[in-house]
């Protein structure tokens with residue numbers, strides 16, 4: 001019998017027998033020492049040329065090997081550990097239709113691993129005088145359901161003060177002596193279990209309308225049967241929902257649903273990887289599934305990860321095998337490497353998933369993510385120096401192009417082309433700068449970006465008004481939630497619009513740059529009869545300046561207000577410190593200054609052009625006025641020819657009703673208040689926390705404890721301190737309402 005050795009996660013594959021007799025045999029498994037091989041290599045046919053030659057796993061069960069042999073070689077050693085008081089997990093993962101359910105659940109004719117294991121455990125329990133009970137659960141769209149009740153019940157997964165997983169609202173479960181996940185049903189015989197298990201499967205089929213894909217789990221609990229009954233161990237079987245590339249055209253599922261499933265698959269991979277590489281931080285909180293199974297995974301508990309592979313190999317299976325191999329080897333830490341090559345390949349889903357996660361949690365990057373960021377930093381360190389120069393060149397090129405487009409008088413089509421080129425360059429510059437920022441170790445601290453200044457260069461097109469905003473700001477837009485609202489607000493106006501943003505906080509910059517590109521993709525065709533209006537906003541080291549250039553259809557300048565950038569002391573300091581540290585990325589102020597200089601040069605050229613008054617249509621003038629109004633450029637400033645930095649209120653009522661504008665503003669305010677509340681929860685000391693309504697000594701201590709493991713990312717996370725959704729809402733209401741008292 002093969003020993004599991006010291007590995008926390010043993011990674012094997014199972015090849016599903018092919019019913020298609022003519023299918024080409026695309027997988028080949030190399031077992032150097034037959035069944036006793038320590039590792040095996042799996043390789044593919046020519047269609048996967050370009051991939052690695054082979055992938056190493058701990059073992060691979062081929063078609064001719066039965067489920068019984070998996071039981072004997074892999075699961076029996078785990079059963080012994082369960083009776084010794086440990087937990088064990090058997091997880092089937094893979095692409096869709098890979099045979100996961102067949103392996104875990106089986107059917108009446110061909111028993112699956114769960115039933116075979118239950119049989120073993122029942123006879124062992126009988127011998128020892130112990131008892132066995134079972135819980136069955138399902139995790140669908142980040143919600144856990146108990147399947148053994150009269151009807152599906154939602155299970156709230158909470159962490160107790162000791163970090164133990166607890167249930168809320170399930171009295172039957174909490175009254176049990178040991179920590180359990182779901183309602184447990186005692187099982188006395190195998191036939192009783194089979195009736196329950198397969199009966200459940202049938203009734204679920206009837207009730208699940210419309211069918212949703214989910215992760216399904218069966219947990220077998222063992223309790224000692226002596227005078228002091230107590231929990232021994234648990235054997236957890238998990239049938240993961242199948243991985244599917246969300247870009248697939250044929251999928252019956254909504255892309256959002258696929259993305260969520262993939263995200264939770266990815267979260268599990270992260271946990272397995274962290275466990276196998278003995279990382280100090282295991283990202284359990286990245287998904288509901290991993291969070292609820294935290295106690296089963298951690299410590300000396302063992303996990304068997306089975307990747308189910310159909311003989312007729314698909315790209316999705318290849319992807320899952322690739323991930324499994326990484327967990328097995330535990331050596332390649334760059335699962336999230338956002339290199340171009342990987343983004344084009346199956347890893348794109350991973351990086352998108354994690355980007356999505358980061359988008360949700362810009363402030364709170366998990367320790368693993370931070371580590372990965374550091375790693376990416378070191379991997380791209382060499383590239384960074386080159387990119388720093390390249391980005392500066394690209395920035396110059398961008399505005400060089402912009403100059404060209406201003407100069408272009410005769411051909412509006414030519415101008416359109418140039419403008420598109422300029423946009424392209426902005427995007428690439430943005431990406432380069434983002435990657436530099438990501439690789440800068442000093443910017444890895446997830447909280448630091450709040451204090452860092454951030455810059456945003458924003459272009460957007462309102463009707464035939466083309467506005468350029470260049471921002472430098474700190475705390476106000478330090479929160480992604482607010483900034484996202486801001487982007488959405490902008491993107492909800494006008495016909496064609498896009499935004500390019502650079503944030504100095506790593507997580508934010510990554511998420512925003514991708515978001516910015518998304519918006520760009522939706523851009524409507526460029527209009528070449530624009531009035532150009534640009535404004536630069538600068539905090540701190542900069543004085544407030546703005547610029548408006550109006551153009552008619554002949555590209556002539558109607559009005560131009562000068563752009564002046566004053567360099568303050570802070571800027572000098574910042575730049576001096578840069579000179580002292582040649583390897584650092586150029587400070588934002590320097591980049592911003594460069595952009596501003598280029599804008600100035602555009603102005604100069606624009607100044608030389610005359611604007612026939614007849615070309616000023618009332619509409620365009622109105623829009624320009626509206627834009628200046630919304631940019632909070634005062635009449636006084638306009639008269640003096642020097643524009644003030646608009647306040648950080650964005651034009652919200654251009655092209656929309658007062659109600660819409662009000663709604664947008666109030667939701668922005670709400671997000672801002674919630675963000676500040678969470679920020680406080682994540683940073684305040686215990687005494688300060690107690691000043692919050694509804695937070696006492698115990699809760700404050702618990703908050704401090706929980707956030708050390710993983711900061712609170714959303715309002716929902718507050719439920720983990722033992723509050724109901726209603727209570728959380730009440731707390732926020734009280735805090736926010738107090739502002740107006």
Ligand SMILES: Nc1ncnc2c1ncn2[C@@H]1O[C@H](COP(=O)(O)OP(=O)(O)OP(=O)(O)O)[C@@H](O)[C@H]1O
Pocket residue numbers: 016017094095096097098099100101102103240241242243308
């Ligand atoms: N070992 C096997 N022998 C024979 N048929 C199998 C085997 N494994 C799977 N199948 C068949 O392949 C089909 C898909 O299997 P299964 O439903 O287990 O895949 P899955 O990976 O669970 O799919 P999903 O990702 O949709 O949950 C089923 O019709 C099943 O009967």
